[in-house]
Amino acid sequence: MPQQYPFSAVVGSGTASDLDGMALALVLTTISPGVGGVLVRGEKGTAKSTAVRALAAVLPPIDVVAGDRFSSDPAEPAPLSPDGPFAADAAVETRPVRLVELPVGATEDRVLGSIDLQKALGEGTAAYGPGLLARAHRGILYVDEVNLLHDHLVDVLLDAAAMGRVTVERDGVSVEHAARFVLVGTMNPEEGELRPQLLDRFGLTVEVAAPRDPAVRVEVVRRRLAFDADPTAFAARYADAEAALTARIRAAQARVAEVVLDDAALLTIAEVCAAFDVDGMRADIVTARTAVAHAAWQGRDRVTADDIRVAARLALPHRRRRNPFDAPGLDEDLLDEVLGEGQPEPPEDPGPEDDGPGGGADPEGGFDSQARSTSGEPDPTSGEPDPTAGEPDSTSGEPDPTSGEPAPATAGGSVTSTIGAGTPYRARLFSVAGTGTGDAGRRSRAITRTGRQVGSRTPDGEPGSLHLPDTIRAAAPHQHARTRRGTALTLAPADLRIAVKEGRESNLVLLCVDASGSMSARRRMEQVKTAVLSLLLDAYQRRDKVGLVTFRGHAATVALPPTSSVEVAARRLEELPAGGRTPLAEGLLQAAEVLRVERLRDPRRRPLLVVVTDGRATAGAGARQRAAQAAAYLAGTGVASVVVDCETGRFTMGLARELARTLGAEHVPLGEVTADGLTDVVRSRRTGPREEVA
Known part of the structure; x- marks a missing residue:
């Protein structure tokens, strides 16, 4: 078996007496498995997988019933094992804690277990063959790139994590067995986010990044080269540190049940969770368990303010309420403020002046709230109040030649502007017709x-x-x-x-967004960006790849090549400037080229093209004819498409509807992108005549 890189040799893990960040989170969840596991988020090449795989080597061994395939605890009165029941004097064996890796491409029967084909076909008997969850019982279940895990496996993990057992009813087999494990996941946020339901099941989360200090980077390289040159000698150098870490974890596991969590500490935990406006009660429970585990790790018999501070930093960042594309984070000032009032240390006098804010690493992120005000002044394109009234004038006063609307201008006089999006909403489902064969x-x-x-x-x-x-x-x-x-x-x-x-299946959702002058009136562009942001959120929830093509002036730009990171797409959208002429043909042809390249890269993933425009084409002579030709060319490729019509006002030209007809696309007015808006339209059409009769 290849030599494993030592846990204590990972640069940044600290020492056995003072673990940092990721290493501390991993150790705390093994001291108290009820914490619920760890999610490690970070860019590639930050030793995420190395640290997790090295963790099992420093954990104390466990006792299991000899011969039991499900690692039953001999001290448990009635273990839930298909190999049981066991005699009171059943043999006991000691073995290391298992680290079981769950590949993102695993099949459901491999994870849950299924009928043993060798016995079924060779002996004619229907017997159960345990899966990965059975092997991970009382150990660590590790999922690398957990954000890429298929939804059916996510559902399996959610059930097992919630119930602590696995029930298999398939292929003539009915089996139930215990499955209590420490779930550890690693992921690169640039490759897509995690489903909210699974994210909440991770007790702790930690952000890691590559060090920027050249001296630290040199030490990382030095250790890695030394390990690759002679793994055995390198591991021997850290043997004492590994043994000390194992001994301390064993002592903390024995002490954790004796740590006192008094009412003052519980009240402080509740105040912290309430201050960060987290959903549900799981945050309080996980924070309490983590604080107890940290106290045991530090050799204390009572939870202190420092324990609560560490627990909150690890348990709350991914649970606070935030916008869908905001990165997890914690407001350190707010945490200090809450912990400065009613601290539980010392227990006999929990006054607010006993302890000041403790030290520690400053995690990334925080709250980012922006207040918007309205003055009631109508927007010239929609007749609705302009939410930006009262701000400095951002228009030049000169009408856009294509729409007659005031064109935004910067201080330098260029007719461009950058307008933010509103709060995203639940978008209507757009899908590709027919039956595909994609992921x-x-x-x-x-x-x-x-x-x-x-x-x-x-x-x-x-x-x-x-x-x-x-x-x-x-x-x-x-x-x-x-x-x-x-x-x-x-x-x-x-x-x-x-x-x-x-x-x-998941699809490639390619958004082709008109950012020209005819779209750049503030109210309209905000609506467009909100609709596109909502479609991005929908794509994230449905595990799609997304791409973004924009067109304005005289050219089209691939603002974001197709990717699984919807967060990046949202950031590019927020920074998107608007203004200038409308090169619709160029936008459609650029979208066709992106789709052509992606079809070569991933022929099984079917695309869905979403064109967001009012249908105008004004980039030079013959612009409308070139746009029609480009639309006909796209229609000839057979791509499924949707045209989101952004034209507003009392009098409309119907150009977007004509574009949809040429594309063979579904035509959807901007107001009907929202699922609720579509429901309202359908309801009004059904109930309108009846109400008139009444």
Whole structure:
């Protein structure tokens, strides 16, 4: 077995007496598994995986019932194990804590376990074969790139984490076993965010970044090169530190049940959680458990203000209420303010002046709230109050030649502006027609490796799970002609059948956004950006890739190549300037080129083109004709598309509707992008005539 990099050798992990950041979070959740695991977020190359894989080596070994496949605790009165029940004097064996890695591409039956094919086909008996969750019981379940985990596996993890056990009802097998594990996930936020439900299941979260100090970077490289040159000698240098760390973890695990969490400490925890406006009560519980674990780690028998401070920094950043694309963070000043009132140390006199704010690393992030005011002045394009009235005049007063609306201008006189978006809303679902074969997601109908079984097929080189009933049915008519061994079923390669499952796939959502002068009136551009931001949020929730093409002036720009990081797309959208002419044809052709390249890179992922425009084309002579030709070319590629019509006002030209007709696209007015807005429109159309009669 290859030598594992020592946990205490990871630069930044601190020492056995003073762990920092990621290392401290990992140790605390192993001292008290009820904390709920750790999510480590950070850019690539920051030793996330190295630290997690090294953790198991410093954990004290555990006692298990000998021969039990489910790692039952001998001290537990009635362990939930299919291999039980066990005699009171059952043999006990000691083994290291397991670190079980869950690949993002694992199948559901590999994770949950399923029928043992060797026994089913060789002995004719239906027996259960344990999965990864059974192997991880009383150990660590590690998911690298957890944000890329398929939704069906996320659902499995959510159930297991919530219940502490796994129930399997499939393929003629009915089994229930314990599955209590420390869930550790690592991720790079640039590759996409985590589902909120799974994010909340992680007790602690920590942000890591590469050091900027050259001396620290030199030490990282020096240690890595030394390890690669001679892993055994390198590990020997840190053997004493590893042993000291193991001893301290063992002592903390024994002490944690004796740590006193008094009412004053509980009240302080509640005040901290309330101050950060977290949802639900899980934050309070996790903070309390983490504070107790930290007190045990520090050798104390009572929770102090320092323990609560450390716990809050680890347990609350990902639970505070924030905008969908805000990074997790904690307001240190607010934490200091709350902990300065009613601190639980010392327990006999919990006055506000006993302890000042403690030290510690300053985590990234914080609250970012912006107040907006209105003065009631109408916007010239919509007749609605302008939310930016009262600010310095940002228009030049000269009408845009394409729309007759005042064109925004900077102090230098250029007709461009940058306008923010409003609060995103729940967007209407747009999907690709037909049945695809892309990666599992939550948007369009597809044949995937997850979902409900709708049939079977013969193997054709594509991966898939065995459809056992259909395999047996295919083999049954041939048994008399084949040599059989007792009751065993004799199979031939031609009998094998692979399950065909129907579910939902993720798509490439390419947003082609008009940022020209005809769109740049403040109220309209804010509505457009809010709609696009809402579509990005919807794409994030449905596990799509997203891309952003913008067009203004005389050219189109790929503001964001297709990516899984919706956060980056939201930032690019917020910074998007508006103004100038409308090169609609260039925007459509640029979108066609992006789709062409992506089709070569990932032919199985079906695209959905969303064009956000009022349909005007004003970039030079013949602009409308060139736009029509570009739309016809896109329609010829067969791409599924939607045109979000941004034209407002009492009199409309209907150009976006004409564009949708040429594209063969669905035409959606801007106000109907929101799911609630669409419901209101449908309701008014259904109830309107009835109300008139009344």
